[in-house]
Amino acid sequence: MTVAAVSHQVRQLEDGLGQKLLERGRTVTLTPAGKAIYPLLRDGFDQIAQAFALLGAPKEGDAIQVSTTRAFAERWLMPRLAKFNEIYPHIVVSIHASEKVVDLRSEIVDLAIRYGPVDADVRGPVLFEDRYIAVADKSICPVDRNATINDFHNRSLLAFKWKNQALEAPSWSVWLARVEHDTSRDFRISWYSEETLALHAAERGLGPLLCSNVLIDDELRSGRMRRVEGPTLSGFTYHLIEDHHCSPRRSLSLFREWLLSEAQSFRENTLKDVEGHRLTLTS
Known part of the structure; x- marks a missing residue:
């Protein structure tokens, strides 16, 4: 006109x-x-x-910018992105992996998947809550029975430094206080600066690791990793944060729906297994 x-x-x-x-x-x-x-x-x-x-239909090459932690991006989100790409090959998803909490209004990010306690002032759907369990590579676990912490006195316990010092992180000291073990021996702890490094160290048989079940689920189900008998510690929540001041886009709506569907499936098929200790049995 x-x-x-x-x-x-x-x-x-x-x-x-x-x-x-x-x-x-x-x-x-x-x-x-x-x-x-x-x-x-x-x-x-x-x-x-x-x-x-x-x-409107998403345009060819429409891009979505997603921010999340390095560990969650590598261990949970990226293995599932192939499903989204198969359904919507015209939508390009870019991942911004960082421990830094991004400001959606000031940075070029469409949505963020954050980890921690849910802030009452921040509205966004909760994807799931995680639990902390002790795991070890199957190569250092007994072949004829479930692994216990006493099987690893000749190895260091693996742990990682939490970036968010405000969170009361699940720790080996809390875990050990809730399980019977040989108290005559001291456990050594090998510290890693990044959560992903600690996960890789555990997968290479360097020792048992206390970690989020969300990040180790695929390895437990494949049998590459085994759960060590012991308590399940409460973790925090993964929740979705969006900038509601941005104009809505069909591509973003489709990704959001897919992500929530994947999260629901994970809750139904995985978290109940952890609570029921179904992943502790030897294979």
Whole structure:
């Protein structure tokens, strides 16, 4: 529509209302009446645009930027992204892996998957809560029975430094206090600066690791890792954070729906196994 056509439509609207909406001089400004109705009209047109955006098909090469922790990106999200790519090959998903909490309004990120206690001031769906269990590579576990912590007195316990010092992290000291073990021997702890490094060390048989069941689930189910008999410690929540000030996009809506569906499936098929200790048995 041309500028002249828009101007003609506005004049017709003014005639119908019986009052001017625009002051026309060297520049065009709103009259008091125009200023009064502008916010309502703007919001209405924005909602119409959002509705059509949700109905429209995603464009070829439409990109989504997702922020999450390095460990969650590597161990849970990336192994499942192939499913999303098969369903929506035209949507490009980029992962920003960092322990830093990003500001969705100031950085080029569409949504974030954060880990920790749920902030009452932050609204967003919870994906799942995790549990902390002790695990070890099958190569250092007994072949004829379940592994116990006493099987690893000749190895260091593996642990990693938590980036968020405000969180009361599950620890080996708490875990050991809740399980029977040979107290005549001291356990050594080998510390890693990154959670992913500790996970890789455990997978290479360097020792048992106390870690989130969410991050080790695939390895437990495949039999590569085994659970060490002992308590299950409470962890925190993975929850989805979105910038609700951004205009909605069909591609983002599709990714969100897929992610929530994957999370629900994980909750139903995995967390109950941990609570029921179904992953502790020898294979």
